[in-house]
Amino acid sequence: MSKTITIDPVTRIEGHARITLHMSDKGDVDDAQFHVTQFRGFEKFCEGRPFTEMPAITARTCGICPVSHLMASSKACDDLMAVDIPPTAAMLRRVMNYAQMTQSHALSFFHLSSPDMLLGWDSDPVKRNIFGVAASHPELAVDGIRLRKIGQDIIEMLGGKKVHPAWMVGGGVNAALTAETRDAMLAMLPEGLDIAQRTIKWYKQTLGKFDEEVRTFANFPSLFMGLVSPEGGLEHYDGYLRVTDEQGKVLEDMVDPHNFQEILGEAVEDFSYMKFPYYLKRGYPEGIYRVGPLARLNVADHAGTPIADQEMAEFKEMHRGAVLSSFHYHYARLIEIIHAIERMTVLLNDPAILDHHVRARARGNRNEGIGVAEAPRGTLIHHYKINDDGQITWCNLIIATGHNNLAMNRGVKQVAQHFVNGKKLKEGMLNRVEAVIRCYDPCLSCATHALGQMPLHIELRDAAGELCDEVRRD
Amino acid sequence: MARQKLPPTQTLTMKIDDVDVTAKPGQTIKDVARDHDIIIPGLCYLDGLSIWGGCRLCLVEVEGMNKLLASCSTEVAEGMVVHTDSPKLRAYRKVVIEMLFAERNHVCSVCVSNGGCELQDMAVELGVDHVHLPYMDPDVNLDSSNDRFRLDHNRCIMCTRCVRVCGEIEGAFTKGIGGRGIDVRIINDLNMPWGESQTCTSCGKCVHVCPTGALVEKGTAAAEMDKRRAFLPYLTIMREAQR
Numbered sequence: 001m002s003k004t005i006t007i008d009p010v011t012r013i014e015g016h017a018r019i020t021l022h023m024s025d026k027g028d029v030d031d032a033q034f035h036v037t038q039f040r041g042f043e044k045f046c047e048g049r050p051f052t053e054m055p056a057i058t059a060r061t062c063g064i065c066p067v068s069h070l071m072a073s074s075k076a077c078d079d080l081m082a083v084d085i086p087p088t089a090a091m092l093r094r095v096m097n098y099a100q101m102t103q104s105h106a107l108s109f110f111h112l113s114s115p116d117m118l119l120g121w122d123s124d125p126v127k128r129n130i131f132g133v134a135a136s137h138p139e140l141a142v143d144g145i146r147l148r149k150i151g152q153d154i155i156e157m158l159g160g161k162k163v164h165p166a167w168m169v170g171g172g173v174n175a176a177l178t179a180e181t182r183d184a185m186l187a188m189l190p191e192g193l194d195i196a197q198r199t200i201k202w203y204k205q206t207l208g209k210f211d212e213e214v215r216t217f218a219n220f221p222s223l224f225m226g227l228v229s230p231e232g233g234l235e236h237y238d239g240y241l242r243v244t245d246e247q248g249k250v251l252e253d254m255v256d257p258h259n260f261q262e263i264l265g266e267a268v269e270d271f272s273y274m275k276f277p278y279y280l281k282r283g284y285p286e287g288i289y290r291v292g293p294l295a296r297l298n299v300a301d302h303a304g305t306p307i308a309d310q311e312m313a314e315f316k317e318m319h320r321g322a323v324l325s326s327f328h329y330h331y332a333r334l335i336e337i338i339h340a341i342e343r344m345t346v347l348l349n350d351p352a353i354l355d356h357h358v359r360a361r362a363r364g365n366r367n368e369g370i371g372v373a374e375a376p377r378g379t380l381i382h383h384y385k386i387n388d389d390g391q392i393t394w395c396n397l398i399i400a401t402g403h404n405n406l407a408m409n410r411g412v413k414q415v416a417q418h419f420v421n422g423k424k425l426k427e428g429m430l431n432r433v434e435a436v437i438r439c440y441d442p443c444l445s446c447a448t449h450a451l452g453q454m455p456l457h458i459e460l461r462d463a464a465g466e467l468c469d470e471v472r473r474d
Numbered sequence: 475m476a477r478q479k480l481p482p483t484q485t486l487t488m489k490i491d492d493v494d495v496t497a498k499p500g501q502t503i504k505d506v507a508r509d510h511d512i513i514i515p516g517l518c519y520l521d522g523l524s525i526w527g528g529c530r531l532c533l534v535e536v537e538g539m540n541k542l543l544a545s546c547s548t549e550v551a552e553g554m555v556v557h558t559d560s561p562k563l564r565a566y567r568k569v570v571i572e573m574l575f576a577e578r579n580h581v582c583s584v585c586v587s588n589g590g591c592e593l594q595d596m597a598v599e600l601g602v603d604h605v606h607l608p609y610m611d612p613d614v615n616l617d618s619s620n621d622r623f624r625l626d627h628n629r630c631i632m633c634t635r636c637v638r639v640c641g642e643i644e645g646a647f648t649k650g651i652g653g654r655g656i657d658v659r660i661i662n663d664l665n666m667p668w669g670e671s672q673t674c675t676s677c678g679k680c681v682h683v684c685p686t687g688a689l690v691e692k693g694t695a696a697a698e699m700d701k702r703r704a705f706l707p708y709l710t711i712m713r714e715a716q717r
Contacts, residue, residue: 050618056584056696164583169695363693389618389669390692 003027010434017442019433020271021416032413034405034437036274046395051080051364051386052170058382058397059164064107067100067155068375068400070168071237072382075371077170079258080386082365088355089172094237095185095347096158096168097373098340101236102192103151104376105293105333105340108441109199110144113330116438117210121431128431140202143195147337150192154344157181172359179354186348193307193341200311200334210327216418217436218326218411221246223279223289225403226296227257227374234300234308234339236374242299243279243289247321250299251281257372260381266398276405277398288406291378292440293332298322305346308339326411326439333376333441364390375400377441401442411436488554503545503556504532514558515567515599517592517685518633519546522706524642526634530570531596534558542566564600571597576607577656578614579628580686586699587687593631594686610656617662619669622692623681627659630688636660636680643709648674660688679706 008018022031042061049057055073059066071093078085115128118137127135134141152162158177159165167173207214228242229235232253241260243252252263267276267284279287289295297316303309312335315323323332347353364386371382378400385394415436419429486497490507497506502525504514518529527547534545537555545558557563574580574593582588596602617625632651637660640649648671652661662668681689682701690699 048616050616050624050692052693052695053584053586060583166588166696166698169698174695174698361693391616391618 007430007433010437019412029413029416032409032416033271034409034412036272043395043397046392049392051077051384051390051392054384055168056166063163065100065104065375066164067096068373068380071097071373072371072380074168074170075373076369076382076384079369079371080364080366080384081170081362083171083360083362085172085360086357088352089358091347091353092158092173092177092358093168095344096155097237098344099151099154101340101376102337103148105337106144106148106151109330109333113438116435121435143199147192147195150188153188154185157185171361174359176356176358177354182348182353189341189345196334196337196341203331203334214325214327216415217439218407218414219324220410220414221324222407224295224298224322225289225291225379226299227379228300232301233304234296244299244322246324258370274405275402277403278406285406288410289403290407291400291403292329293336294323294326294329295378296374297332297335303339305339305342308335308342311335311338326436329439377401378403404440408437408440408442486550486552488550490556491558497550501550503534503548503550506550507558512558514545515596516546517596517631518635520635520683520706522710523635523638529633531567533563533566535560535563568600568602571600571602572605572607574631575605576609578612578630584696585629585687586690586694586696588697590700591687592685617668619667621669622676623678624690624692625660625668626688629686630660631686632658633685635683636689639679639683644675644677644679646673646675649680
């Protein structure tokens with residue numbers, strides 16, 4: 001008899017979700033769906049507000065990555081104002097973006113995902129969390145908390161507070177950096193780099209243990225998309241869109257982010273509140289692509305900083321063409337943390353960072369503006385339209401997690417087919433299904449523009465939809 | 475030589491919060507209290523403008539009176555015994571603030587006046603940590619048609635400072651009040667878009683006397699609107715000196 005297994009909600013991710021596995025008569029997984037069950041409506045209630053408020057409003061989409069929304073939104077406002085922001089403002093925004101990258105990646109790797117890797121996917125769920133890690137691997141837990149704090153502290157020093165700083169605005173930033181603050185930030189960075197290097201060394205040594213996960217965790221051919229610098233290097237703030245295929249061949253290069261609609265389409269499915277972007281030229285759903293740390297390392301030719309370049313070369317050696325296993329998102333995150341700290345060091349050591357000219361002033365000079373930046377989870381697009389008085393008339397946010405929607409669905413199906421035996425619900429297999437989702441570090445609050453946290457609920461249903469079995473974890 | 479009579483100077487004696495104080499006839503309770511370093515809360519009152527008495531935050535208890543009186547608009551009398559702070563008054567004032575928050579859409583976190591808002595400060599001062607009334611979430615518009623300023627009805631508490639400053643100080647009489655009850659709104663001229671007003675001089679006084687983020691300069695992002703209200707008493711003093 002065919003059955004449906006529901007995992008609801010999925011835990012240790014940022015947001016609310018449910019997974020349904022459709023089972024065939026033989027007990028194999030036929031299909032898998034990742035449902036995002038929250039709805040928020042930011043795009044609607046922003047209508048009518050002055051565009052100058054958009055960075056602050058859209059930053060409230062998320063408490064983990066408000067900086068990313070500030071970044072994309074401020075850039076969309078720059079576009080509406082039709083200004084080139086002062087170079088120092090761009091440097092300062094970059095510093096905050098790298099600090100954000102550091103703290104968010106640290107959260108994903110240490111707090112959310114390391115319990116699976118360190119304690120085992122099948123270990124006691126009561127202990128499989130950051131507290132369990134703190135008990136069994138105290139040094140690693142301290143490193144993780146410390147690294148995240150360094151990122152958060154830099155955000156606070158620049159913006160006045162850790163979450164939702166109001167410092168980034170259309171036209172630049174609203175306060176220049178002082179030498180004292182710069183020095184305080186620089187003083188923290190060597191420790192951060194030590195932690196990041198120590199962690200990546202440990203991770204590479206341990207990677208051998210996860211062969212099965214590497215092989216089965218959303219390891220499939222797909223396209224990849226990310227921003228690259230004009231030289232084709234790793235880029236998080238500005239630059240151009242590049243799309244590569246599973247062999248690493250460049251399909252689209254140096255696409256001006258303003259023209260993203262020429263390469264991306266958005267589809268809607270009735271089982272999820274999250275939209276399904278796809279690569280237009282391949283259609284839906286064949287135009288499946290991934291974004292985020294793994295995609296960025298796949299699309300970029302080099303990192304542009306010495307230590308990250310070495311690590312990236314080693315990373316790219318793993319697989320000819322593109323690195324396809326989503327398990328390697330974790331690895332990519334660690335490389336990006338190193339890159340972020342190296343970049344911050346360079347930016348903060350540049351005397352120009354202290355320049356007082358940090359804001360361009362203008363009113364709305366265009367009726368349409370697009371802002372694109374790389375958030376920790378991938379490419380983030382804010383697209384606004386305003387009336388002549390500067391009020392928003394239309395707004396579309398394309399979130400990193402949204403780009404990965406098709407890939408997450410396919411990843412869940414793959415891991416479920418490998419680990420799920422339809423005749424019985426095993427804790428370990430459910431954890432692996434969840435862990436695949438966790439590789440992408442999805443931020444569903446952002447992706448549906450909703451709020452929340454999640455326990456776990458699994459339902460096993462037969463073909464007629466009758467409930468056969470149920471497991472609940474609150 | 476016979477003693478010359480001095481012109482009569484009448485001094486009233488009264489009690490405010492158990493302190494014996496003196497006052498001149500014609501002074502309001504709020505004025506006398508302030509002369510003696512007793513600060514009574516308020517949102518519609520502003521030095522240099524006429525008295526409105528609409529916000530009801532400066533209500534005080536006067537012994538022998540069976541109702542609360544607005545201290546900004548009540549003149550003192552001989553022997554008056556006034557209490558400016560009591561559990562009853564604190565409770566009333568909190569409800570007033572809660573009603574202001576519930577009536578329109580005050581979203582402090584993204585408001586341009588966050589951190590520089592008298593309504594927000596008053597809520598903090600009075601310990602308003604919850605709004606117990608259901609929010610009305612009205613669908614309220616913005617008027618961004620003026621070249622330099624914006625009127626956001628979402629944040630307006632109808633203190634009418636803008637109306638008074640526009641007429642009494644600038645003499646333009648652009649700002650007015652339209653509608654009634656819950657639908658009351660600040661209007662420009664005969665309820666036309668601000669940008670089309672023939673009388674507005676774009677002096678910006680209304681923006682700077684506004685206690686909240688209802689009247690703001692365009693181009694400001696969250697928490698950036700810095701209101702300079704101190705100019706008004708100086709302006710009044712200088713004008714009187716000229717006369």
